[in-house]
Amino acid sequence: MIVVIGEILIDIFPSYQRIGGAPFNFAYHLKQLGFGVRFFTRVGDDDHGHRILDFMENRGFDAEDVQIDQRHPTGTVQVALDSNGVPHFDIRENVAYDHLSLESAMGSKAQDARMIYFGSLIQRSANGYGQVQEFLRSSTEQTTCFCDINMRPPHVNPRAIDDSLHRADILKVNEEELDDIRRRLGGPPSADPFVSWLMARYAISTLAITQGSRGSTIVSGDLPIHHLMSGRDDVVDTVGAGDGYAAILAAGHINRIPWETVIDQASVFAARICRIPGAIPDDEHFYDQPRLLMKGNANGR
Numbered sequence: 038m039i040v041v042i043g044e045i046l047i048d049i050f051p052s053y054q055r056i057g058g059a060p061f062n063f064a065y066h067l068k069q070l071g072f073g074v075r076f077f078t079r080v081g082d083d084d085h086g087h088r089i090l091d092f093m094e095n096r097g098f099d100a101e102d103v104q105i106d107q108r109h110p111t112g113t114v115q116v117a118l119d120s121n122g123v124p125h126f127d128i129r130e131n132v133a134y135d136h137l138s139l140e141s142a143m144g145s146k147a148q149d150a151r152m153i154y155f156g157s158l159i160q161r162s163a164n165g166y167g168q169v170q171e172f173l174r175s176s177t178e179q180t181t182c183f184c185d186i187n188m189r190p191p192h193v194n195p196r197a198i199d200d201s202l203h204r205a206d207i208l209k210v211n212e213e214e215l216d217d218i219r220r221r222l223g224g225p226p227s228a229d230p231f232v233s234w235l236m237a238r239y240a241i242s243t244l245a246i247t248q249g250s251r252g253s254t255i256v257s258g259d260l261p262i263h264h265l266m267s268g269r270d271d272v273v274d275t276v277g278a279g280d281g282y283a284a285i286l287a288a289g290h291i292n293r294i295p296w297e298t299v300i301d302q303a304s305v306f307a308a309r310i311c312r313i314p315g316a317i318p319d320d321e322h323f324y325d326q327p328r329l330l331m332k333g334n335a336n337g338r
């Protein structure tokens with residue numbers, strides 16, 4: 038079982054609306070790939086919240102894991118796109134997910150999950166920070182903690198970043214986020230020594246760095262593995278590309294697929310997410326190929 042905690046929200050683009058939020062996007066992909074997933078989140082008792090609940094129930098999520106907040110609205114984000122489809126997010130504050138309670142998750146078997154995914158946006162509020170960190174503290178040693186730092190200034194809580202890095206076994210960041218972390222922490226000024234320093238300081242076993250249309254790098258063990266892209270074509274928007282990448286990374290880790298294969302598949306999947314509006318596809322056949330490719334491998338790691 039993979040346990041995902043965090044926000045779900047409505048991405049409001051200039052001419053369409055999509056369900057989003059990095060934890061939800063991640064959870065959705067893994068569920069479609071055939072993994073057992075529980076997703077703990079919170080929505081408002083409003084039209085957006087009802088739409089989200091209907092959607093999740095239709096796609097087989099457990100509605101009991103979705104709290105309904107009577108006082109705060111469902112999270113929304115205004116998304117503006119530049120000419121390359123790269124988003125600028127204007128994220129509404131004090132919404133339902135900021136008031137998530139993980140009490141029911143802590144009272145269940147969720148701490149025994151094989152993997153827990155968490156991010157940093159939900160930790161912008163004192164409540165979200167406290168809940169996430171308490172949940173992580175109560176997890177067992179066997180659980181892999183997958184942390185996706187989503188720096189969305191000004192929605193950044195520096196203490197949450199530091200604590201989250203301490204909890205992370207697998208860390209996924211983009212290159213701007215890595216720079217931001219470097220500025221906050223100090224450490225070696227150049228890229229490779231900083232990565233080694235960061236991984237040693239926080240006992241991170243695997244670090245993935247996405248570099249937009251230029252590719253990505255996975256560092257796990259001694260050698261970094263690079264994947265170079267030859268640019269992206271047909272981009273609608275890049276919203277959720279990193280979340281798709283993270284989902285394939287998690288699937289590859291769980292099924293012990295060699296990182297060389299994982300990085301290729303994660304890159305292909307992220308590029309496909311860029312060709313659809315928003316972060317998750319409508320077409321259920323979207324997952325046919327990755328579902329086959331990400332099924333364990335006898336020659337795996």
Ligand SMILES: OC[C@H]1O[C@](O)(CO)[C@@H](O)[C@@H]1O
Pocket residue numbers: 046047048056057058059060062114126128158187189276277278279280316
């Ligand atoms: O963090 C806010 C934004 O990030 C995303 O999750 C994509 O990674 C969007 O769906 C959301 O609006």
